[in-house]
Amino acid sequence: MLTLQNISKTFGDRLVLSDMSFTIPRGKVVGLIGPNGAGKTTLIRIMNGVISPTHGTVRYDDQPIEALRTKAGIVTESAGLYPDMTALENLTFYASLYGVRNKSHLLELLNQFDLAHVRDAYVHTFSTGMKKRLALAKAMLHDPEILFLDEPTNGLDPDGIRQVLDMIRSVNQTKGTTVIITSHLLYQLESVCDAYIFIEQGRFIDQGTLVDLLNRHQTSIRVRIRTNLPPDSARTMFETAVAPVAPDVIEVSFKDETCISPFLKQIIDQGYAVYECQIIDRDLEGVYFKLRGETK
Amino acid sequence: MNLPLVLAVIKKDSIQLFRKKILLFTLIIIPVLMGLVLPIGFAWFIIELDPSTLTDPEVLDLLNRFLATTASPDVLTLTFNEQLLYLFLNYPLVTLFLLVPVITCSVIAANSFVSEKEQHTLESLLFSPITIRDLFYGKLLISIASSYLISAVCFLINLLVINTLISVNGFSVSFPSTQWWVLLFLLLPILLLTTALINLLISTRVSTYQEAQNLSGIIILPFIGLIIGQISGLFFINTFFLILLSIGLLILNVFLLKLALRFGTRDQLFNSQMS
Numbered sequence: 001m002l003t004l005q006n007i008s009k010t011f012g013d014r015l016v017l018s019d020m021s022f023t024i025p026r027g028k029v030v031g032l033i034g035p036n037g038a039g040k041t042t043l044i045r046i047m048n049g050v051i052s053p054t055h056g057t058v059r060y061d062d063q064p065i066e067a068l069r070t071k072a073g074i075v076t077e078s079a080g081l082y083p084d085m086t087a088l089e090n091l092t093f094y095a096s097l098y099g100v101r102n103k104s105h106l107l108e109l110l111n112q113f114d115l116a117h118v119r120d121a122y123v124h125t126f127s128t129g130m131k132k133r134l135a136l137a138k139a140m141l142h143d144p145e146i147l148f149l150d151e152p153t154n155g156l157d158p159d160g161i162r163q164v165l166d167m168i169r170s171v172n173q174t175k176g177t178t179v180i181i182t183s184h185l186l187y188q189l190e191s192v193c194d195a196y197i198f199i200e201q202g203r204f205i206d207q208g209t210l211v212d213l214l215n216r217h218q219t220s221i222r223v224r225i226r227t228n229l230p231p232d233s234a235r236t237m238f239e240t241a242v243a244p245v246a247p248d249v250i251e252v253s254f255k256d257e258t259c260i261s262p263f264l265k266q267i268i269d270q271g272y273a274v275y276e277c278q279i280i281d282r283d284l285e286g287v288y289f290k291l292r293g294e295t296k
Numbered sequence: 297m298n299l300p301l302v303l304a305v306i307k308k309d310s311i312q313l314f315r316k317k318i319l320l321f322t323l324i325i326i327p328v329l330m331g332l333v334l335p336i337g338f339a340w341f342i343i344e345l346d347p348s349t350l351t352d353p354e355v356l357d358l359l360n361r362f363l364a365t366t367a368s369p370d371v372l373t374l375t376f377n378e379q380l381l382y383l384f385l386n387y388p389l390v391t392l393f394l395l396v397p398v399i400t401c402s403v404i405a406a407n408s409f410v411s412e413k414e415q416h417t418l419e420s421l422l423f424s425p426i427t428i429r430d431l432f433y434g435k436l437l438i439s440i441a442s443s444y445l446i447s448a449v450c451f452l453i454n455l456l457v458i459n460t461l462i463s464v465n466g467f468s469v470s471f472p473s474t475q476w477w478v479l480l481f482l483l484l485p486i487l488l489l490t491t492a493l494i495n496l497l498i499s500t501r502v503s504t505y506q507e508a509q510n511l512s513g514i515i516i517l518p519f520i521g522l523i524i525g526q527i528s529g530l531f532f533i534n535t536f537f538l539i540l541l542s543i544g545l546l547i548l549n550v551f552l553l554k555l556a557l558r559f560g561t562r563d564q565l566f567n568s569q570m571s
Contacts, residue, residue: 051562051566076420080416082417
């Protein structure tokens with residue numbers, strides 16, 4: 001368990017993080033979310049012990065952060081690889097820093113991340129995707145208990161993104177690795193994370209699973225319905241707020257999920273058809289914008 | 297000191313020394329020019345010099361008077377060319393030769409931490425279990441060992457070529473003299489430690505290799521002073537001077553090492569490089 005208590009960080013006169021406290025439970029995949037400049041990277045660097053907080057403490061399983069050093073892996077935004085060294089040389093160097101002496105383990109990792117065929121090629125010849133995959137292999141060298149991934153899918157093509165997300169799910173499920181991940185692409189986080197931590201302008205905003213966050217912050221549900229019911233009729237027929245979006249699409253706001261079925265039944269009972277019905281804004285992106293709106 | 301981690305840094309940095317073309321070019325061109333071409337060229341020029349072309353008798357007089365006070369009586373019985381060669385091998389060549397380890401060590405050490413920043417690898421290093429002290433030791437040792445090796449190779453080639461020239465021309469000058477051994481086994485390691493420490497301290501405090509190079513250039517200035525001092529006759533390097541200089545630098549190294557080891561936290565190093 002990683003516990004942050006009253007963390008603040010200043011660089012000169014600039015306050016980057018202010019009085020942050022939260023806990024990351026063991027074995028969870030946690031998304032760290034916030035706009036550019038919110039302090040995500042600084043927070044990751046404090047959590048992994050690269051920089052010290054100005055105030056507050058970070059503890060891993062009730063021990064000082066130094067205890068984390070041999071148990072954690074990191075993928076920084078820039079990958080942290082030596083461009084004039086080969087893939088295998090990079091892994092060999094980092095393996096020696098972590099006391100990993102089993103060379104076959106390095107070759108297995110290269111194989112696992114589809115880099116075995118370029119093991120003797122210089123990293124500067126690699127594509128962004130290959131560098132990210134090698135950075136992940138580097139982070140996994142010592143089977144870490146906790147992984148810090150700072151924008152791990154930046155610059156990747158769809159195949160690369162899927163590979164990285166699959167890897168995150170796999171290590172979390174097979175080895176119980178705790179993963180702390182930042183990304184601007186919220187739909188990516190939604191596919192792998194168990195819980196989320198929202199920060200804004202260096203301040204902790206909220207934390208929880210998607211369901212928790214939705215229950216706390218989504219006071220209404222918006223549903224988009226494709227139907228042959230004319231929008232004007234819909235407005236007069238129902239007390240609920242109805243807004244036309246397209247000639248055959250209306251958007252309706254409900255208090256909660258239980259109101260959807262009766263509404264659809266009413267349309268059908270009036271002799272109209274319902275072709276499609278989709279809840280919108282009830283996802284991570286919806287929570288993000290809701291929270292941002294609340295903090296402004 | 298965690299030796300396996302220090303050795304890992306040394307191995308990684310030595311691989312990179314051979315891969316960085318600009319660095320490698322400097323590490324080849326400086327020793328070849330200052331450690332081989334100039335010393336061997338000057339020695340050859342002195343051996344081939346026709347004394348009758350020197351019309352100014354004051355030059356010969358000055359040479360005799362200097363050797364009478366600094367060299368053994370045997371040297372006074374040598375020919376003009378032998379005396380001039382003796383003078384060159386024991387005084388200007390010492391300073392010229394010292395520039396090789398100083399410049400190569402400066403280049404390697406100045407590049408050390410800055411290159412980690414420029415390659416965006418510093419964060420991964422600071423995140424790993426290696427302590428800042430072991431990282432520092434690794435970078436210190438690679439800077440000293442590689443520049444000592446380069447200097448030793450230059451010296452051995454000089455030894456071979458100059459002694460061949462001496463032997464072929466039937467000269468009675470012995471090279472190297474005692475002060476060369478003092479230089480190689482006492483002054484040089486101490487001087488390399490001074491150079492590496494100063495440059496590493498610079499490298500931990502600047503953000504670009506260019507900045508580090510500009511600042512490290514200051515270290516070479518005292519050696520330019522030594523060369524000018526010798527040419528102008530202000531002072532001459534002898535064994536006693538080399539021992540005295542070694543002791544002085546050793547004391548300086550103690551202070552530099554204390555200063556360097558005070559720079560001991562990841563936070564400090566990260567902030568100095570990233571902010």
